[in-house]
Amino acid sequence: MNLKSYLHDRAPSFAGSETAPIHLADLNGRHYYAFAAEVTPPSGGKAVSDDELADVLSSSQLIRQIKEEAGRRITNIAPAWKQQNALADLYLLGGRSDLTDDEQEKLTKAQGLLTEISRLRSRSDAIEASFLDGVAVDYITDIAWEDEDA
DSSP states (O other), rough: OOEEEEEEEGGOOTTTTTOOOOOEEOOOOOOOOETTTOOOTTOOEEEHHHHHHHHHHHHHHEEEEEEEHHHHHHHSSOHHHHHHHHHHHHHTTTTTTTHHHHHHHHHHHHHHHHHHHHHHHHHHHHHHHHHHHTTOOOOTTHHHHHOOOO
């Protein structure tokens, strides 16, 4: 990660730049930016510590929007009640070896649903990481949520 912060009154302008950084947040009188690996940040910035990063991520509107999109996509395939039912089925049936065909089908469906939810959560993490690496992703499009190796 190539993250820098600049004081509000000393932040550089990127208006004429061919490669602009990704603005992550404004926090404690500083602008926080993520630069692509091949970009040298302008002087005057301060490297972002791990402690600061946690604060930046928790206050970043961009990260919040990515998480909201992940939540929307998860809820779209499985409302909360369906997720709860899948978890209950997994809990009640998962450790048994004497399942009927109907119970096995229920368990398989529950596992498939929870696997898809886990995949979407992993994609959300990968999209967030991409932004932190200074590489923007159009996270509103369906293609952004497909597996990278698919």
